Amino acid sequence: MPCVLRISAPSIAAALPNVALLAYRVERGTAHFSASEAAADDLAGQVHDAVSFLTDNREAIAALLALPQASGELDFATEYTPGAFTSRALPAAIVRLAGALGLGLTVSGYPSGNDWA
Numbered sequence: 001m002p003c004v005l006r007i008s009a010p011s012i013a014a015a016l017p018n019v020a021l022l023a024y025r026v027e028r029g030t031a032h033f034s035a036s037e038a039a040a041d042d043l044a045g046q047v048h049d050a051v052s053f054l055t056d057n058r059e060a061i062a063a064l065l066a067l068p069q070a071s072g073e074l075d076f077a078t079e080y081t082p083g084a085f086t087s088r089a090l091p092a093a094i095v096r097l098a099g100a101l102g103l104g105l106t107v108s109g110y111p112s113g114n115d116w117a
Helices: 014-018 041-058 058-065 092-101
Strands: 005-010 025-027 031-034 071-080 102-111
Touching: 005 041, 005 058, 014 031, 014 058, 031 041, 031 092, 041 058, 041 071, 041 092, 041 102, 058 071, 058 092, 092 102
Parallel strands: 071 102
Antiparallel strands: 005 031, 005 071, 025 031
16 A cells, blocks of 8 residues: 555544545554555655545544544655665645644655565
């Protein structure tokens, strides 16, 4: 899953049936949602998909983040070439949208050529 939304809360599992958002995994108080299927070498595609995902699911995400002790992050998985400098910038649109929902943003780097996805 190149771009994943993770929402953690002690009561997350009990709250999921009350929202129109399907988690692909729930474990240890954290629900995982696929926000993009774009490839790890396509950060722009991941961002585009994530903007649509957050916009389309804004109410459900806000409801889950309103749970006591809830927190969330949007994690973009990217590839990098070991030994090379890598810089990733996120456009203001995703920063504004995620920030308005109270989500943190993470860009995770994985060595290219590995079968990690």
